[in-house]
Amino acid sequence: MQTYDFIIVGSGSAGSVVAERLSASGRFSVLVLEAGGTDRRFFVQMPLGYGKTFFDPAVNWNYKTEPDPGLAGNADHWPRGKLLGGSSSINAMVWIRGAREDFDAWAAAGNPGWSHDDLLPAFKAIEDNEAGADQWRGRNGPVHITDNRRFVHPLTERYLKAAEEAGLPINPDFNGASQEGAGIYQITTRDGRRMSAARAFLRPAMKRSNVRVETNALATRILFDGKRATGIEYRQNGKTRTAMAGREVIVSTGSINTPQLLQLSGVGPAGLLRDLGIPVIHALENVGRNLQDHQGINYSWKGKVPTLNQILRPWWGKALVGARYLLLRSGPLSMSMNQGGGFFRTDPDQPRPNMQLYFQAFSTVLPKSGERPILSPDPWPGFSIGLSNCRPSSRGEIMIRSSNPLEQPRIRPNAYSTEKDVLEMLAAVKFLRRIASMPAIAEIVEEEVLPGTSITCDDDLIQDFRKRSGTVYHPVSTCRMGPDATRAVVDPRLRVHGLGGLRVIDASIFPDNVTGNTNAASIMTGWKGAEMVLEDSK
The missing domain is CATH 3.30.410.40 (Cholesterol Oxidase; domain 2)
Incomplete structure (x- = not known):
């Protein structure tokens, strides 16, 4: 068992960014746990190859929703990335940030620092836009944006x-x-290859001696000492392992896996957890609720x-x-x-x-x-x-079915x-x-x-x-951000309400969905979240 300053669960659009930014100074040791394997696959790197990854269990969680009355009883297929880079390694690569009004509404709901003007510098710093820099766009950042x-x-x-x-x-x-x-549409490619979060952020971070990335490592439980997160239990190669976090555990496994992991760890709706025989570490009724999708x-x-x-x-x-x-x-x-x-x-x-x-x-x-x-x-x-x-009013939920981390959660989109x-x-x-x-x-x-x-x-x-019709693969808000613990899961600094040493940094924290594709906003959330972690670590 080893101890790291930070453990990041998930290497997707946000987690890869967090890993790169927290390790950049060399001051902190970082462990990244990824349930999937490598992104070095031909159909992952070839942009139009995502048709081949749409059902591939080697790189895809292949979630299936409950039969949805709003979709004429259909059970929808929800692909999510299960590899380095997460869903940024299997998505359609369209780069849309969201509307100014989306982020201004986040801030107006009691989340200071999340308005459009607050976030614009982060978006610009992320981008290497082939069309050139201007008052809205950035150049020389880690994510190359191709002008098509x-x-x-x-x-x-x-x-x-x-x-x-x-x-x-x-x-x-x-x-x-x-x-x-x-x-x-402008897309996240460079020189004819996919520009995933793994390529832009995680691969450079993996060259540093203070970063360790474990693949095929499924996080099964967050470990707690009272109300403070202290580490992660995970399964790898048939063995149960543990890793300890000296500073923080950061969950970046996305809008499905993040509420699943929290619930498995005893953080979530108390009635659900008791019914499944899971000891309640901290009752948070909104974990897994407020699901929004396009x-x-x-x-x-x-x-x-x-x-x-x-x-x-x-x-x-x-x-x-x-x-x-x-x-x-x-x-x-x-x-x-x-x-x-x-x-x-x-x-x-x-x-x-x-x-x-x-x-x-x-x-x-x-x-x-x-x-x-x-x-x-x-x-x-x-x-x-x-x-x-872009802004549906329907709300669904994601809840675990049992205490078994290998069993897919119950997804009710309520479309x-x-x-x-x-x-x-x-x-x-x-x-x-x-x-x-x-x-x-x-x-x-x-x-x-x-x-x-x-x-x-x-x-x-x-x-x-x-x-x-069906999902366009933009689920968000299952661990939504907000100042009120009775309505949200994380506070405006992405700390889980009522717990210490634990943050959520991924698209599940969106207070509401953005107008358009969600990958850019997910990467921005990783950038902004890492910035907050570094500020709070001083």
Whole structure:
């Protein structure tokens, strides 16, 4: 048994950042425990390879939710990264920070230091933006952001024109002065390889003598001395091991595993813990509650012009793009499937955008068992426009089923459980069709394949998105931040209410979800959280 200054559980988007920042001075010893294995895998490093990791148990927790009434009884598939870099090693790489108003609302809820203006320096310090530095963007930071404008498929330009014809302005930077409008997504890649949190932060930290990273090390319990966290019990290679923390235990295992670990350790809803025979170390009713997630759906069309389907489906096309990637690190395999996108309001009275758009110059209508068919699209020229809600009012929960750390927790998303969410999504899919009806796209459409032109009335549209939509992989808020211990799990400095030596630093602390993809805000949380740890350690 060894003692370290800090033990970080989880090497994902936030944990990798915390490890790098706490170890940078050389003053502190840091142990990182990762339940998964290495990120040095071809389909992890190849950007479009995330289709191959979507169900791969070697790198993916492959969570399954409870059957959800809001999703027509479907049990949704929730991929989460189980490897160095966590979900940043298997995500779609779109770099969206969130809206100014998101973070200002966090601060207004009693969390000083978390407003947009407070966080902007951190976001800029994180970035190495290929598009260049300005008042919003940073350069020379650890996370390289690729500007895709010169690489996108020609159909993406048609999408932008159609969105403009439908009334959306063209937005050159969704992380700039405002989010609203249509534009090209910037992604976390560099030289044709994925820029995960492991590549940007953890790998550099692992070169230091004061950092130890243990892989295939599943944390099973936080150890306590009274109300103070003192270490971690974990399973590795069939053996139970312990490690002690002289200063703090930092849990960075994400919005599913973090509440799971706290509950297994006796921190959570007291009734649940007693029912499962787990001694209550500290009753915190909100551990695992307030689950928020973005729900998304795709509409797909058969086109009259070639799309990426004609390149990515045939063997010769695979060989061509594969050779281009291997030799030049360029082409479709070096990008995300979401090349264009945007943000819009379902109602002009909305104070800011509440929906996100995704344009894909290929389609995957025909199902293929066992993998996400990104690399095996439909045999016809197809394309898709997707959307997701940005600020749903529905709330779910994540609770352990037993005291067994190997048993997956019970995930109840509770999607579309409010009338507000249903009506907003109904308005959103109608606007999506409006974009597709604009001349720039309509002139190349042969037919709408999904959901099809027979789906027109409100009831049918609602039934369709309940059946076909699902997570866009942005679960947050299960250990939410706030000053009131009766409503939150951690305080504004990310310390678990009522306990010493224990912090949570990951997306589970978000008071509310951000407008857009969550990876950038998760990395920022790691940066900000590490800053607080260092300040409090002086």
